[in-house]
Amino acid sequence: MNLSSNFPIAVFISGSGSNFIAIDQAIQRGEINGHIACVVSSTEKAGGLNYAKENRIDHFTPPGNIFKNDVELAALLQQKMRAYKVKLVVLAGFLKKIPAEFINDFAGQIINIHPALLPSFGGKGMYGKYVHEAVLAYGCKISGATVHLVNSDYDTGPPLIQKSVPVLNDDSAETLAARVLKIEHEILPKAVSYFANNAVEINGRSVQIIPK
Ligand code: GRF
Numbered sequence: 001m002n003l004s005s006n007f008p009i010a011v012f013i014s015g016s017g018s019n020f021i022a023i024d025q026a027i028q029r030g031e032i033n034g035h036i037a038c039v040v041s042s043t044e045k046a047g048g049l050n051y052a053k054e055n056r057i058d059h060f061t062p063p064g065n066i067f068k069n070d071v072e073l074a075a076l077l078q079q080k081m082r083a084y085k086v087k088l089v090v091l092a093g094f095l096k097k098i099p100a101e102f103i104n105d106f107a108g109q110i111i112n113i114h115p116a117l118l119p120s121f122g123g124k125g126m127y128g129k130y131v132h133e134a135v136l137a138y139g140c141k142i143s144g145a146t147v148h149l150v151n152s153d154y155d156t157g158p159p160l161i162q163k164s165v166p167v168l169n170d171d172s173a174e175t176l177a178a179r180v181l182k183i184e185h186e187i188l189p190k191a192v193s194y195f196a197n198n199a200v201e202i203n204g205r206s207v208q209i210i211p212k
Helices: 018-028 048-054 070-084 100-105 129-138 173-196
Strands: 008-013 035-041 088-092 110-114 142-149 159-166 200-203 206-209
Touching: 008 018, 008 070, 018 035, 018 048, 018 088, 018 173, 035 048, 035 070, 070 100, 088 173, 110 173, 129 173, 142 173, 159 173, 159 206
Parallel strands: 008 035, 008 088, 088 110
Antiparallel strands: 110 142, 142 159, 200 206
């Protein structure tokens, strides 16, 4: 059930939507003073859309021709976000670089979850299994996840929350991904709750949580 509030959130997905679901479940537990006003998916096939349908959360997938055109995509996203009065955009696996025009319109109100400890193992092409494969290939002893503000470059916005996990001797990309995903589901809802409580102070690259 989609409870309305005065802090509408949009979540952008492309896959199973486990991070989207983690946010909604945190809302249902009363841990986030907000509601998910809409889900934007980069593909109609995203598993997370099933959860949105079952829980009556509005959702849409930009049509292919618009999806490919940054100017038209930015305009559609801006129009939709304004319609829902969205105050926070959460990128959780959306498989397309968000157009700069849209990012500028929402400066300071877009966050992303990345499955590594940025600035390591970030940037173009660093998503999903490629991240964990690179961490293992490098021989790292820890990895983790980062929630960061989104700017116009891949994964370079200032971090808000980071949390580490150990890399084990017998880890595969799959076992490491599962360990990292578990903490993604912890830190992303927490980051959303800070924004919903107006507890985030941004000064350049300094992003601090100042509980109200
Ligand atoms: C997560 O691993 C996240 O770090 C990355 O995209 C993936 C989305 O997974 N940005 P899910 O769809 O939330 O399960």
